Amino acid sequence: MSPRSNISARFDTAPDPLDGRVPPGPIDSKWTDHKFDMRLVNPANKRKFEIIVVGSGLAGASAAASLGELGYKVTLLTFHDSPRRAHSIAAQGGINAAKNYKNDGDSVHRLFYDTVKGGDYRSREANVHRLAEVSVDIIDQCAAQGVPFAREYGGLLDNRSFGGAQVSRTFYARGQTGQQLLLGAYSALMRQVHLGSVKLYRRTEMLELVLHDGRATGVVARDLVTGEIRSFSGHAVVLATGGYGNVFYLSTNAKASNASATWRAHRKGALFANPCFTQIHPTCIPASDEFQSKLTLMSESLRNDGRVWVPKELDDTRTADLVPESERDYFLERRYPAFGNLVPRDVASRAIKREVDAGRGVGPIKNGVYLDFAESIERLGPKAVEERYSNLFEMYERITDENPQNTPMRIYPAVHYTMGGLWVDYDLMSNLPGLFVLGEANFSDHGANRLGASALMQGLADGYFVLPYTIGNYLAPLLGAAPVSTDDTVFAEAESTVRDEIKRYLSTNGTHSVDWFHRELGKIVWDNCGMARSTETLEKALTEIPPLREQFHNDVKVLGDNESMNQSLEKAGRVSDFLEFGELMCLDALHREESCGGHFRVEHQTEDGEALRDDENFAYAGAWEFNGVGAPPTLHKEPLEFENVHLAQRSYK
Amino acid sequence: MHLKLRVWRQAGPTATGAFESYDMPEVSAEMSFLELIDELNEKLIEANKEPVAFDHDCREGICGSCSMMINGQAHGPSRGTATCQLFLRKFVDGSEITVEPWRAGAFPVIRDLSTDRTALDHIIESGGFISAPTGSAPDANLILVPKEVADAAMDAAACIGCGACVAACPNSAAQLFTAAKVAHLNLLPQGQPERWNRVQNMVDTMESYFGSCTNHGECEKACPKEISIDFIALLNKDYLKAQWKNRKLESQRG
Ligand SMILES: Cc1cc2nc3c(=O)[nH]c(=O)nc-3n(C[C@H](O)[C@H](O)[C@H](O)COP(=O)(O)OP(=O)(O)OC[C@H]3O[C@@H](n4cnc5c(N)ncnc54)[C@H](O)[C@@H]3O)c2cc1C
Ligand code: FES
Numbered sequence: 081m082s083p084r085s086n087i088s089a090r091f092d093t094a095p096d097p098l099d100g101r102v103p104p105g106p107i108d109s110k111w112t113d114h115k116f117d118m119r120l121v122n123p124a125n126k127r128k129f130e131i132i133v134v135g136s137g138l139a140g141a142s143a144a145a146s147l148g149e150l151g152y153k154v155t156l157l158t159f160h161d162s163p164r165r166a167h168s169i170a171a172q173g174g175i176n177a178a179k180n181y182k183n184d185g186d187s188v189h190r191l192f193y194d195t196v197k198g199g200d201y202r203s204r205e206a207n208v209h210r211l212a213e214v215s216v217d218i219i220d221q222c223a224a225q226g227v228p229f230a231r232e233y234g235g236l237l238d239n240r241s242f243g244g245a246q247v248s249r250t251f252y253a254r255g256q257t258g259q260q261l262l263l264g265a266y267s268a269l270m271r272q273v274h275l276g277s278v279k280l281y282r283r284t285e286m287l288e289l290v291l292h293d294g295r296a297t298g299v300v301a302r303d304l305v306t307g308e309i310r311s312f313s314g315h316a317v318v319l320a321t322g323g324y325g326n327v328f329y330l331s332t333n334a335k336a337s338n339a340s341a342t343w344r345a346h347r348k349g350a351l352f353a354n355p356c357f358t359q360i361h362p363t364c365i366p367a368s369d370e371f372q373s374k375l376t377l378m379s380e381s382l383r384n385d386g387r388v389w390v391p392k393e394l395d396d397t398r399t400a401d402l403v404p405e406s407e408r409d410y411f412l413e414r415r416y417p418a419f420g421n422l423v424p425r426d427v428a429s430r431a432i433k434r435e436v437d438a439g440r441g442v443g444p445i446k447n448g449v450y451l452d453f454a455e456s457i458e459r460l461g462p463k464a465v466e467e468r469y470s471n472l473f474e475m476y477e478r479i480t481d482e483n484p485q486n487t488p489m490r491i492y493p494a495v496h497y498t499m500g501g502l503w504v505d506y507d508l509m510s511n512l513p514g515l516f517v518l519g520e521a522n523f524s525d526h527g528a529n530r531l532g533a534s535a536l537m538q539g540l541a542d543g544y545f546v547l548p549y550t551i552g553n554y555l556a557p558l559l560g561a562a563p564v565s566t567d568d569t570v571f572a573e574a575e576s577t578v579r580d581e582i583k584r585y586l587s588t589n590g591t592h593s594v595d596w597f598h599r600e601l602g603k604i605v606w607d608n609c610g611m612a613r614s615t616e617t618l619e620k621a622l623t624e625i626p627p628l629r630e631q632f633h634n635d636v637k638v639l640g641d642n643e644s645m646n647q648s649l650e651k652a653g654r655v656s657d658f659l660e661f662g663e664l665m666c667l668d669a670l671h672r673e674e675s676c677g678g679h680f681r682v683e684h685q686t687e688d689g690e691a692l693r694d695d696e697n698f699a700y701a702g703a704w705e706f707n708g709v710g711a712p713p714t715l716h717k718e719p720l721e722f723e724n725v726h727l728a729q730r731s732y733k
Numbered sequence: 734m735h736l737k738l739r740v741w742r743q744a745g746p747t748a749t750g751a752f753e754s755y756d757m758p759e760v761s762a763e764m765s766f767l768e769l770i771d772e773l774n775e776k777l778i779e780a781n782k783e784p785v786a787f788d789h790d791c792r793e794g795i796c797g798s799c800s801m802m803i804n805g806q807a808h809g810p811s812r813g814t815a816t817c818q819l820f821l822r823k824f825v826d827g828s829e830i831t832v833e834p835w836r837a838g839a840f841p842v843i844r845d846l847s848t849d850r851t852a853l854d855h856i857i858e859s860g861g862f863i864s865a866p867t868g869s870a871p872d873a874n875l876i877l878v879p880k881e882v883a884d885a886a887m888d889a890a891a892c893i894g895c896g897a898c899v900a901a902c903p904n905s906a907a908q909l910f911t912a913a914k915v916a917h918l919n920l921l922p923q924g925q926p927e928r929w930n931r932v933q934n935m936v937d938t939m940e941s942y943f944g945s946c947t948n949h950g951e952c953e954k955a956c957p958k959e960i961s962i963d964f965i966a967l968l969n970k971d972y973l974k975a976q977w978k979n980r981k982l983e984s985q986r987g
Contacts, residue, residue: 146867224870228887235877267862
């Protein structure tokens with residue numbers, strides 16, 4: 081029996097392939113032609129349309145601002161106390177764009193090619209090409225907004241290189257690129273708020289998606305200060321609610337990042353694609369202890385000037401300075417001479433794990449490898465290195481009490497980004513008409529692995545340059561139709577679902593805190609569905625998650641009431657959703673009998689331990705349909721065709 | 734290590750608050766300050782007491798959510814450090830630590846240590862932007878920005894909007910916050926067309942929510958990003974100039 085057969089009871093497969101609705105024509109004119117072919121809403125009619133945007137990160141803020149500028153009536157919800165606090169603020173390294181300002185051979189086609197290859201051939205070519213095309217406009221847009229990108233002495237924009245690329249196409253603002261890009265989008269957004277085209281609801285968390293006749297027509301949300309449950313109605317709903325990395329409990333994501341908005345849309349029928357495609361980032365500060373609440377990323381840009389090594393000896397207890405050059409193994413340079421320390425994240429992460437598992441780890445609990453700047457400091461001088469990385473070095477020193485100028489950093493991989501997300505078509509619309517999904521929340525552009533500096537690019541591409549066009553195509557035929565009234569029964573039902581759920585949490589009176597359950601779930605998925613996965617570990621996770629979920633519902637302790645700020649109550653809903661989502665993620669990982677990008681199945685590897693894809697059987701996006709909690713979901717396959725980038729085993733040697 | 738905490742507890746915006754004391758007999762020096770509060774909350778929940786509400790998110794000093802007065806200092810004793818980046822190794826074993834929310838009229842307490850800082854958003858709304866509607870931008874390299882200028886703008890733009898400057902100021906003024914945004918945009922060539930309106934509108938909005946600056950300089954010391962108080966001088970200069978600038982003749986330099 082093939083190993084696949086014993087999981088067949090866990091899900092059904094839909095007979096018909098899923099259609100990504102990619103426009104016809106050659107890859108480099110699809111988007112241009114499509115823009116021309118799409119229906120338009122004339123300026124005077126735009127104000128007759130109401131759009132609900134959930135999320136104020138790069139994707140949501142840029143979308144809401146752009147839609148407001150166009151004249152639509154926008155409602156923006158965020159659970160943060162200000163749009164500027166969204167998780168995007170923490171991105172450090174930079175944003176890619178095919179500007180070719182460095183004259184080093186970059187082009188839209190190369191960025192497209194690198195992204196498809198970097199994604200290990202599990203993304204939709206047409207989307208990726210569009211992303212590469214609009215990347216250049218993003219930089220123009222952000223520079224015009226006053227984003228203080230790094231400059232050269234002549235006043236031109238500076239670039240650096242980033243993992244997975246052999247050209248310098250990354251734009252940056254010190255180590256705070258995400259902050260500056262988000263503040264740019266936030267300022268554009270606040271301008272629209274001031275002008276009245278965007279109505280902003282802070283500390284307001286979406287808890288249900290509302291459908292009417294199969295179309296997305298609104299959301300139900302809770303005011304996190306007063307507990308008021310409220311309905312919002314519109315002609316379309318846009319989710320830009322970020323990724324699900326916190327299912328692992330420990331990750332580099334902000335503490336509040338969660339999957340509830342997308343999961344609740346999934347429960348209402350939106351397909352969830354490729355949940356097992358999660359990215360582990362190679363350069364994070366190793367965890368120190370149980371109480372650890374979060375892992376801290378050290379930007380990938382450090383790999384430009386830092387060299388990764390471990391002592392050749394097993395269980396070497398000498399400090400770094402006592403290990404002579406000849407006894408160090410610069411294993412990334414050795415294994416991948418062409419890319420060296422700049423191999424993509426998944427490749428670097430697994431190589432690091434291999435060294436640590438083999439017993440060559442460094443640090444007090446031997447759970448890291450060195451990232452050493454000595455050679456760069458010698459080559460460029462301490463001042464130049466300081467200039468490039470000062471805030472990262474500071475951050476590192478604050479946490480570990482060690483200065484990377486003198487002692488090499490210690491790093492270890494951590495969960496960082498999630499490529500999977502709600503399934504969307506070429507227009508970024510989910511299978512539910514009127515529900516659009518942007519940024520990390522969708523599954524669209526990164527396949528099985530995202531290249532560094534490409535998430536910021538995608539979030540802003542979606543929000544500034546894709547959705548403002550494609551949403552018009554959806555709205556145009558709806559002209560004249562009023563949004564469904566919030567007095568309609570569909571809203572009343574959704575509101576009562578939310579109220580019942582809240583009542584349930586508050587009356588369970590169990591023994592464990594919400595965080596306790598979150599940590600337990602995190603351990604299960606990290607140990608069994610983390611950097612390396614196997615039939616055995618995934619089966620284990622799939623038997624452990626349902627009882628934990630049941631225990632949660634019988635034994636969680638949420639104190640306080642609904643009518644005031646109650647952070648345990650907020651977390652309860654999010655963890656409840658993670659307990660359902662985690663199961664789907666493991667199932668997706670189990671069903672995908674291949675290794676690709678961030679999804680590494682130990683059964684499927686080459687002789688030297690690289691990911692082994694199975695293009696014949698798995699060159700598809702796997703989009704799951706919800707059939708009830710614990711019930712077998714239905715798998716819809718969107719076949720992926722590679723007409724412009726030839727399928728090949730990735731090699732960074 | 735052993736720490737004693739005195740934490741401000743307040744059930745809601747209109748409730749009266751009070752300090753409560755908690756004993757934390759065994760905590761690790763490697764813990765961050767927020768992890769200490771996490772631990773306290775777990776203990777409270779275990780004892781059927783409501784956990785302490787506090788704002789936090791990134792836990793790496795960039796989102797500006799965390800906001801605690803620690804022993805009377807905004808973000809605690811370390812310079813250039815947000816509460817989330819403060820580690821217990823900075824405290825003396827056995828000491829008592831007082832934790833309060835930001836105290837400022839413009840930042841009403843929502844619950845315990847969480848306050849409403851929307852007033853800062855209103856300042857940005859009134860002018861903290863460059864009007865560049867999506868799609869209207871020229872090629873980025875057409876706008877040259879001297880490196881020194883870009884660097885200075887970045888120094889100002891590093892503000893995380895936490896409000897520590899307001900909390901530390903005896904007058905609860907928001908001058909440093911406002912100055913940081915004005916300087917970031919007014920230094921850049923892209924920011925010139927709206928320069929005078931920007932500073933005027935932002936200062937006027939600021940004054941409708943916050944107290945006035947009397948140059949105490951506490952803000953700079955409290956700022957987790959060490960934003961320089963020099964930007965306030967720049968703000969004042971631009972604000973003054975904005976009063977008499979003939980904006981129609983602005984292009985006539987010299
Ligand atoms: C430490 C770190 C460094 C990174 N560095 C880089 C980098 O250098 N380059 C790069 O390209 N990428 C980087 N990334 C990835 C990148 O930052 C993210 O993928 C990207 O910012 C996600 O943006 P987003 O707009 O999709 O979502 P987010 O920024 O996560 O925003 C989500 C928004 O949705 C809101 N929200 C969510 N759920 C709800 C709900 N139910 N109700 C109401 N509101 C809700 C939140 O309030 C928030 O406003 C980094 C990520 C991390 C963790
Ligand atoms: S939690 Fe984000 S700055 Fe402290």
